[in-house]
Amino acid sequence: MSSYRDPELEDVLQDDELRRIASVLSSARAPEPPLDEAFRTGLRRQLMNEAWSMTEGRQSWWRRAFAPPGLAWAGAAAGLVLIMSVVIYTSLQPGGGVQQIIVQSPVDGDRSVALAQPILVKFNQPMDHPSTEAAVQIMPATNVTFGWNENTLAVQPSGGTLAPNTQYHVTIGSGAKTATGKPLSSPQTITFVTTAPPTPAVSPTPRPTPTTALGEKQLTGLAGAHDLVARWSTDSSSIYYLDGRGALNVIPAKGGSVTVIAPDGASSPAVPPTGDRLAYIRNGRVEVLTFASGKTDELTVTPSPTLVDWARDRILWAAADGVYTQTDDRSSHQLAPLPTTGVVAVVSFSPDGSHAAYRQDQNLFLLDLANGKSVQLGTASATFLGWSPGGTALIYGTSDNDVVANLQGVTQSTLPAGEATWSTQDAILIGGDTDILQTRPDGTNLGRISAGTFHFPAWAPNASTFAFVRGGSLWVATAPALPPQPTVLDEASVVVDTFMKARLAGATDQANALLDANGKTAYTSGGLSLLITGDPGFSRYYVLSSEVTGADPDSARFVVRLVLSHGKTDVSDQEEALTLVRDATSKQFVIDQATAGAHRVLGKGAEVVSVDIQTDTVKVTFDSDLDPTTVTDGLTIVDAKGKRLDANSSYANRVVMLTGLNLKDGDAYRLVVLTTIRDVSGQNVAAEYDLDFFGPTAKRHGNHQDSVTPTPAPSPSPSSPSSSQASS
């Protein structure tokens, strides 16, 4: 081996063996260290972002300097200096005054960029299109098409939209050239963050356009009836009502001929939820008209009935001494006795047949048919007004107010006094002599919807039309839709949002107020921290998945991503799974459980940015366009035992749909994203990603009431037998 010769070290390496070792050291290179190219490019992006922010800082100095107060005095001089500077600067540029390429974008630095838009890249001079397009690099990997409008390049994701909750880095590499062939002196990177995916808007039921304020329409006279005893057909097309002569009639809600079902002596009309029959009391007997056949059956019931109704498909009736139903052998069976003192009369059965409201002298009671126990509703002279659609609450009137109460008689809310009706969609109408109000059961959205007389309003099952009495006649009208009710997820989302924003702002007290005792423990000794400090810092968050996980009490689970950034560049994220429970007292959601999830470095392969969980479908949205051939085997759902669920997998536009599932309410599952999934740039997912979730609970409205979906039913055929007659 030749001896080492380095003039700098001649006085240091004085013997042959030292020079031989020096020669070995200098002759061979240590092996190149392992290098992740994503790190090299990621660091470059980070540096460029920092450089841009440093530049922006300088710009704001200029903006301050040229603010209006100074401008008045210094404008001309400063302008002159500026022009001179530009002239001098330009003349000093290599190439003798060739204009420097400036790259700008309206979305650069924006942290809430809408998904459906192209990325516009503006140059200050004409560019060579092929070289510029070839120099565009996008992270995360995205298929794009290009379009030009003069000096502006529109980079359009091929899928039509950008990925949600994603930081994009669009780099124009130094291969981009101007139309005159001058290359970009250094790559320029545009960085922005997209918004969350849009949530589908709740569209209210379409309503016919009223011809008057509420489209009031007079149907027929009531022949002297003082109140409205009526039932709607389940398809909301007809109204069965009693007139002042005791006749049971039916009339189409859109107007038309009246058909008489029973000419006199009738009371207590009742339509079962199936809508195929009509029960009523006549001559001390219960008669049941079956619409399909037109046949009326007579039920011989003892003792003599005073009120009849349906609880689902079962018939109930009240007699002087108790509440009865019919057994399978058609004999009478007493469900619960009524008090034996005073004047007692049942006024209504709950829709589920579990309770009856009755009067005893001047007082109103609620009778639990399962145990025969009664609770009083309000004080003396309270009047029963109606049930919630599922029968878990009721409304009664006092001289001062209407009261919404639960089945223990406990007041839930107080509403203005009036004649009330409760719709299948949880809207309450309160009618009277001078106007009609509409409200939610909790008193929200209260408003007068029309002036005029609206006695005894009665909602149709469609929760749109209602019947009422005005001037001794039966009328119908259409109520305007109330704003959509927030769902359980809506309500819980507000809490999650407030919680995360408070943490982002460092307002730990505010965040702490949204935790219950368990939640506080999770953030004090459970390995989580409310306040996230350091560099990279907590810069933004987004909800990865949300689902209702329980209904009694309401509970919801959210997986939230906390994004950590250095400067403007997102470098990593960490997940927290939050479980929210509705507090029994305040009815507000609180965070009851929190667990830390995965912590990942960004920019190393495709990331899951949104997961939507339905009973039969799981929709997984990635930030990158994927190699479709890697999707089917790369993304699975397993149950609690680790068994892979059968599912059909399809992929389009960054979204993988797993369909044909049958997720069980409350069961534990895991979404598994394997490292075999590759993006279109050929990069694999850096590490396996697992998301634990539960089979979804049916979503429902969040105001603790029990709205129901109107079910279509067979159209009634009120072509009654021999007694039918028409009247105008």
Added chain:
Amino acid sequence: MSDPSREDERELVERAKRDPRQFGTLYDRHFQQIYRFVYSRVREQTAAEDVTSEVFMKALKAMPRYQDTGRPFAAWLYQIAVNAIADRYRSLKTAQPLDDFHDLSVGGPTLEDLAAHRDEVRRIWVLVEALPPQQRTALVLKFQEDMKIEDIAVAMGKSPGAVKLLIHRGVTRLREGADTLRPVE
């Protein structure tokens, strides 16, 4: 006659001082050598990435204050890297200190393994890793990165004489170690 590559570098540095967005070109030029140097010192990829990030981020922020002293720009980057590595191992008390990678006197499997390879070059570099940190830094910069003594002195914050001394001691220790590890034929 001035070195054209030095002139070019000066121009790049001046541009980056005026406009930080021009720093990308300097990064592209020097990333590989800085990363390689850092890795040679920390021997762990994640740590090398962390330190390299720190080096370039500090350099970018300090660009407006950079003074051209006639030494290569890389010498300044190495200086930041040397300090960053030292800081890192000062703060990570529980981490494996650089000095503990190998002991020259260690025998057993390492010796057998090295003897089995009978590759002097590789053995020498393994021995370099076992040198005290400053000696190792000086040897890496001199023999791996081909830097001049004066540039190494800038990078290490020492006088040229001190650098020479470190190199002398380092090479001398390698000679002793090489004797120990010389395979028995």
